[in-house]
Amino acid sequence: MSDQSNWRDSLTALERYDNIQKITAKAATAGVKISAFDVENEAYKLSESRAEYDAACSAEIAGSATDGSGAVPADLSPEAGAGPAVRVGPYEDCYYVASGVTAEVYRYRDRALKVIVETRDIEPHNPAREAKILQLLKKPCIPLLETFFDQEGRFVLAFPYMPLTLGTVLDRGAAIPDSLIRKLFVDIFTALEYIHERGIIHRDIKPSAILLASPTGPAYLSDFGTAWHPALSSASEPPDNKILDIGTGPYRAPEVLFGNKSYGTAVDMWGAGTMLTECCRRPVPKPLFESRPVHEDGNQLGLILSIFKTIGSPTRETWPEAANFKTPPFDMYRTFERRDWDVVLPEVSQSWRDLIAALVRYDSGRITAGEALKYPCLCE
Template sequence: MSKTLGSGACGEVKLAFERKTCKKVAIKIISKRKFAIGSERDADPVPDVKTEIHILKKLNHPCIIKIKDFFDAEDYYIVLELMEGGELFDRVVGNKRLKEATCKLYFYQMLLAVQYLHENGIIHRDLKPENVLLSSQKEDCLIKITDFGQSKILGETSLMRTLCGTPTYLAPEVLNSFGTAGYNRAVDCWSLGVILFICLSGYPPFSEHKTQVSLKDQITSGKFNFISEVWAEVSEKALDLVKKLLIVDPKVRFTTEEALRHPWLQDEDMKRKFQNLLCEENKSTALHQVLAQPSTSQKRLLEGEAEDADTTKRLAVCAAVS
C-alpha cells in the first residue's frame, strides 16, 4: 500500500498496486476499533460493512464502483477500482461551479447508475458529491457512484423508517418518516436533485447556515435558496429538471426514468461522448487483463522449468533405488 487518498470517521482509503498487473487500486480500510466505539453510542454499524460488500458484489454497471476483493482481518479491507479524478465534491469546489455541458454528462451517468440500483431493488440513501467519483482529471470523464454503507435492499412495496444519510441531501419524507409512514426509492431522486443544483450553481439549495429558517423546515417546505444572478447563466431546461426532482411530494417527484426522458438530457452529442468514454475504459480493462496473463513464451518457459524439475525428481528416485 502507498499514500492515503482520503479519510473519514471510521477509516481511510489508500493507494495500492495489484501484484500481477501493477495496476493501481484503492483500498478502503475500515477500523473495527472505531466501529466498536461508535456502536456504544449508535446502533451497531458493523452490518453496514457486510451490506456494502454484499451489494457491491452483486452489482455490475459502468457507473458504479467495482469491488475487486475483501479481507476481514484486524480491520476490514475493501479493494476497489481506483478513480484517478477524485470526488465530484472537490471538482465542484475547485471550479466554483461546473459548465452546464459537463453537469449534463456527469448527471446522465448518475441517473443511469441510480436507475440500475432501483431496478435491482437497492436504495443508496446517501447520494452526495463526495460519493460520486471521477475516472480522471479530464473534464470529460466517466463517473462512478460509491459508498454503499447506508444502502438498503428493498422490496417493491417496502418502506424504510431509518433516519440516515447526510442532512443537506435528505429528502423531506426521510425527515418526516421517523415512526410514521416511511419512505422509498424516491429519496435518491431528491438527493440527485440536490447534487444537480450544486453542480449547476456552485452552492447548496438548503443550508444549515440560514439561521432564520431551520434546515429541516427548508427541506420539508421545498423552499430552496434561489440566487437569480447565478441561475441566469443556466438554461431553463436544466432548471426545470432540478425543480422536478426537488418536489416535496415523493409521488409527484420525478423518477430516474422520467428524468432520463427530460428534454435537457435529449442530447445526442453528450450521449455519444459517454459511449466513447465507455469504449476507452473497456479497451483499457481488456489490456490489463491481457497483461495479467503470462505470454506464450512465458508459458513455454514455465512448462519447460516444470519438465526439468520433474526429470530431476525421477533421476533422484532412480539413483536412490539403485
C-alpha cells in the same frame, strides 16, 4: 465495453512519454508536486477509449488555465504519499487518503482500499452488507474488486482508485460546463436507475459519493455503506420501519426529516436533484440548501428552515402524503410562500430548471431516474 477495444494497442510508448513530459512541465509551471507518471497511468488504465484517454491527459495538462473553452481543469493536488507508507494486508506502500464514519481509505497504486476501523454495530453502517450489495452491481456503480482481512483482522474492501470526486470539481469554485454536467449526470442517473430497479436505496447521495476517473468522467456511484437492500436489510430494517439517520447535510430528503420510515428510492432522487442544482448554479457552484455541521445543535432544524425558505413551505395540498408522517410538517413553523424556480434559480437555463423542478419537490410526483434520463437537457 470500450467503443475502441484495441485503442491501447495503437498507443505508442513515445506518445505516452510525450504526455508524461507535458504533464510534468505543466505541474512545474503551476508549482505543484505531482507524479506525472501516475496521472498518465491512471488515464491509461481507467479510460475506456482513446478519446477518454486523450481528454483525461488534456485536462491534466490544462492545469489551472482558463481559455474560455469550458474545459474543467484537473485537480493538481499533491499526490497521495505525503504521509508514511503503511501495509494493508498483502499490499505494501499504501498511503492514507481519507476517513469516514466507519472506515479509512488508503491508496495502493491503482486501487483504493477501504479499511473498516469501526466494528461496533452502528446501523445503518454495515460493511458486510455493503460488500454483498456491491457484488450484485455493475458499472456505473463502482466495482468491488475483492475483500479480505488485513494483518490486524480488519475487514477491507478494494476498489479501482479514482483520482477525483464530483465534490472535488465543485470545490474548485468555478462554473461547470453544461456538457460535463450532462455527461456526469447521465452516468449518475443510469446508476440510480440500475440500483432502484433492484429495490436498493443508496441513502447517501452527495458529491463525494460520485467518483470520477478523470476531470471529464466517467462518473461512478460509490459509498454504499448505508445502502438499504430489500432482502439483505429487511431483518434489521423492515420496509416500513427504516432508520431515519441517513443522508448528508443539504442533500437529505424532507420525508426523512419529518419521520417517514417508509421512505423509498425517491430520497435518492431528491439528493440527486439538489446535487444537480449545485452543479448548474452560476457563476460558481453553490448548494441549494444550507445545513449546519452535524456537531452543531439544530442542524436538522436549520436544513428544514432552509428548504422552506428556498422553495416554500409544504401544505396539505402540495404534500398530501406528509399528513401521515410521524411529524407532519404543517402548522409548525413560520409559513414561507412558494417560489417559482425561475426566481430561485434565475441564472440556470430553463431546460435544467425543468429537470430540477421534477426532482426537488415534496410530493410523490418526484420523478424516477429512468424518467430523468429522458429529459431534453440530458439527451442533447
